[in-house]
Amino acid sequence: MAPPLFWTFAAIMLLFGLMVIISRNLVTSALSLVVCFMALAALYVSLDAFFIGVIQILVYAGAVMVLFLFIIMLLDLKAEERRRLNLPAFFGGIVVIALFVKVLFDVSYGFQDGSASLPAIQHGQQPDVWYIGLTIFQQYKLQLQIIGTLIVVATIGVVVLSKRELK
């Protein structure tokens, strides 16, 4: 992908990510997150991970964010009230984040292999879904089953947790 395109999508993603954590209104946050996910999906596609990009939109933007919005509407949550800022905690957080970013940049600049250019791939006979599916069902059979069980358990858990009162 051409660099300008990459940087555009990256900028959108970061900008809207910032919006998520800055805006006071919860719905604004949720919708900003949706846009962020969209941009992220574009980045996935730029990396030739088409299947994952589609999954990102379907699952995250489509199901998870819808769930978030459902809950926000259900609980009828108002905007976050203004409370007095806890200055020490605030600055502590800022310091940690700053340190983290510093470490991030230090690592990146030390990472030699990171400045290689995009290696060529032969766009194979099959789409990447084919390869991913093959690998999952050949090498990761057990993990797949466990994930399935996990989802079932989560579903049951949600049902139990949402009951009003367990008589």
Add this chain to the structure above:
Amino acid sequence: MNDSAPWIILFSPLIAAALITVVTQPFRKTSSYLSVAAVAISFLASLTVFAGPHREGSINWIDLGVFQVRLGYLIDELSKMMLLVVTGVGLLIHIYSIGYMKDERGRSRYFAALSLFMFSMLGIVLANNFIMMFIFWELVGVSSYILISHWFTLASAADAGNKAFIVNRLGDFGFMIGILMVWSASGTVMFEELGPKWSTLGLNPIYINAAAIFIFCGAVGKSAQFPLHVWLPDAMEGPTPVSALIHAATMVAAGVFMLARVFFLFEPAPVALGVVLWIGLITSLLAALMATQQDDIKRILAYSTLSQLGLMVAAVGLGVPEAALLHLFTHAFFKALLFLGAGSVIISLHHEQNIWQMGGLQRKMPVTFWTFLIGALALAGCPPFAGFWSKDGIVASAFDHNIAAALVIELASFFTAYYMARLFVVAFLGAHRSEAASHAKESPPVMTIPLVLLAIPAAIIGFPPLSTFFLQVPEREGVPTLAILVSLVVFLAGTFFGFTLYREKSKDPILIPLFANRFYIDQFYSALVKWTQDLFAQIAGFVDRWIIDGGIVRGLGGVTWSCGFALRFLQIGNLQAYAFLFGLGVVVLLYLILFAS
């Protein structure tokens, strides 16, 4: 036969003791006869040994190559003489005990302990090396403890036993250090090897003197010299035959015997000899002074023993151990005689020991009276009885070498004559001083025969032809006229004073609290012990309260509590704070892993 005789001497009392303890304890009469029989066997074997040649033999007891302990016997003039004394006097006292302890319930225990004592004492006499001697030294201390506290239900008897053992232990500690010094310097503990070797080793004179002084500590403890003399008077709490055997004739003589045995250690050590001399002299004089004010007949005799032992030790210090041994030899006989005589009186008067409650026993108890007189004269140094000859030997050497020592000895002899006269006059002469004295009657033959048998050697054994048969007498050139003259004068003066001051008196006309309270030495010791114990208790209390309780127990608890208190502030329940800490931790970790190592 010859080679096994020493072993028979040594082990027959032990077998008797074992049999009595295990088998015949309920049968009191059998136990007593068993014990007497064992001593008789030892005595007969000693006679054969006496007639035989000098020899030595041993068996290996512990053999670890570099460390060897042998158990053996050394038969020479010294041990031959001692064997006869120990087994002979021992036999007579065993027989006497049958009468003295007739009504006792604990007779089996008594005879078992007596046999154990014989075994231990014979071990010391026969020993041919330091280690064996030390082992039997300690055994003798144990036997003495058992016998002193025979009537252990009496608090004073139990305390006396403890005192004897503990004070002995102090002396033995020094003794052990001395043995170790000798052993490490010369590499051997056998007396026959050590004798010629010691002076050729070329050791530092300080070392030689120190080793000799430490060895002397053992004698100070066992023979009750100043300052460890305090146990002997208290040891009179035991039965009188015990006092006679152990604290007159044999055990206390073990110290002097040991000094004679290892005299080669003292020959090159003039400082040590000086120490020995003066301790002996001090003991002799002090004890004589203390005896002049005592009222218990056994105590007077105990102090007399102390005084005579001091004399023997002083003789060793003068460099004439043969004179000391001669005096030991004669002293065994007349002191045992005196004690047995006292026992006879005590039993007749139904366990009365205060001389002011006696009196007028001349007609009532003739045998006791005359034998006691012979013993008293021998002790006071009246010629021609045995004590005169042996004491004269020591005094003559003193006049030759050290006038100051001679003067002290003569002073002590003056007081000896004085207190013996006092004792004899008050206890035997004059009118009856109490009800019990008027009903006294002579003791049974089983007790009086040993008295007579002891009186004979007390009378005559000092004469040179007889004494040289048994042991080596110190050599003299010419007759020591000055010494004999002074001794005679001293004897007559002392007896005269004692006789006139105490004749026809019903209570003591002279009271000197210092002597009567034994120079307050006992009080000083108990104050010293109390002070030391209080000090230790204070230190221990401090350590316990502040260091262990405060520092360690409460300290550890306090530290843990403080840490907990500090860490509690992390549990704030605020999830974001936790997340903050997570993030901080992750960043630090990343930094450390990636950049710091």
Add this chain to the structure above:
Amino acid sequence: MVTLNDYLIVSGLLFAIGFAGVLLRRNLIAIFMALELMLNAANLSLIGFSRFNVQNGLPDYNAQILVFFIVTVAAAEVAVGLAIIVALYRARHTTHVEDLNSLKF
């Protein structure tokens, strides 16, 4: 030409933004959304590595399978988490994180 480092830096920045949200926001649901941001940042870096690790002319699909699983688990986690938040709201009638301090000593 876009290098792997660019993708990694972008992913890292997104992660930092998400972490800042977790630390600094007071509303439970907002915190939860920021949590999702962090997960996605991780996904992005994984896909980046997958693409730049070419073997036999094909990208390394193991990372993409991992991303697939992460997405699944994140979805399940969101479901359960929101159910918990709903239950909590019913009990305390607040979603303000400072009011939930019953774990305090």
